[in-house]
Amino acid sequence: MTGVAATRRRQKGETRERLVVDAAAATIAERGLANVRVSDIAHRAGMSAGHVTYYFPSKTALLVRAIQHSEQALHEQVAAEVLQIVDPWARLYRLITLAASTGQGDQGWVLWFEAWANAGLDEDVARAQVELDARWRNTLTDVIHYGCSQGAFATDDPEAVALLLSSLIDGLSVHVTLGDPQVDNEVLGRLVVRAAEAHLKPDGQASDRTEVRTQPG
Numbered sequence: 145m146t147g148v149a150a151t152r153r154r155q156k157g158e159t160r161e162r163l164v165v166d167a168a169a170a171t172i173a174e175r176g177l178a179n180v181r182v183s184d185i186a187h188r189a190g191m192s193a194g195h196v197t198y199y200f201p202s203k204t205a206l207l208v209r210a211i212q213h214s215e216q217a218l219h220e221q222v223a224a225e226v227l228q229i230v231d232p233w234a235r236l237y238r239l240i241t242l243a244a245s246t247g248q249g250d251q252g253w254v255l256w257f258e259a260w261a262n263a264g265l266d267e268d269v270a271r272a273q274v275e276l277d278a279r280w281r282n283t284l285t286d287v288i289h290y291g292c293s294q295g296a297f298a299t300d301d302p303e304a305v306a307l308l309l310s311s312l313i314d315g316l317s318v319h320v321t322l323g324d325p326q327v328d329n330e331v332l333g334r335l336v337v338r339a340a341e342a343h344l345k346p347d348g349q350a351s352d353r354t355e356v357r358t359q360p361g
Contacts, residue, residue, distance in 0.1 A: 161199050163189045168200075169210035173254040177207055177262065204262060208272045211259050214252045215276050218242060222283060232291030236344075239287055240309075240336050243280070245317035246329055253321040281306050291344065298346040305343045312336050 167189035171180050180203060186193040200206045221242060229235040245253045263270040285306040291297030299305050313336055319327035 160191065160195065163191070164196050164199050164206070165209050165213050168206040169214065169251060169255060172203075172207060172210065172258055173249075173251040177203055177258045204266050204269055207255070207258055207262065208269055211252075211255045211276065212272060214255060215280070218252075219279070219283065226287070232287075232294050232296035236287050236291060236340060237337065239284065240313065240333065240340075243284075243310075244313050244329060244332050244336070245320040247320060248323035250317075250321045253317055257318075257321070277310075281310050284310055288344065295346075297344040299344055305340075308343065309336060309340055312339055 164185065168180075168185045171185050171188055175184075182196050182203065183193045185206065186196045189196065196206075200209060222239065226235055226238050226242065229238055259269055259273050263273045281303075285302050288297060288299065288302040288306055292299065292302060313332070316327060316332040316335060320329050320332055
């Protein structure tokens, strides 16, 4: 019974922590970290402020956990879906779709705005940002290496192409998330695909894909 009771306590704790993280992500995305109180997150999670601080001692700790959770969900979807795609170009296009902002107010990207804004002043946020960025670029690099191994891509420097594409996705996603009327997610997809094809298509290979939709799903 002791083992069963410990398992139940752990599961209950994990459920409560997830409630706090979800509430923090939604509240921070709506109001910005500076305008959020722990009591706001607690109210949204349906628990006391004391319960929230039991799991997370500061708002920045909540921000870090929220963005880590968002990125982990992305990587789980990549493993379950993207890495099962055999065609290298289709694999790359789907990865772009999942990584890019889906539209104005995209919660995951608003959390990234907050992380970037706080990384210069908070070492914990900065460390998490660097780790998550590196993990994402490694994922993109692996997809490019795969395409090269299949003869579909041609590049002497997959890491540099991954850095270029990830930076392009980041920059354009800022415009999409802010609601720039000239840059929606379809424009983002077209531009990133053009860059990918310019740097990865073998010489003489005709382009038969000029567009990728970055809508969720």
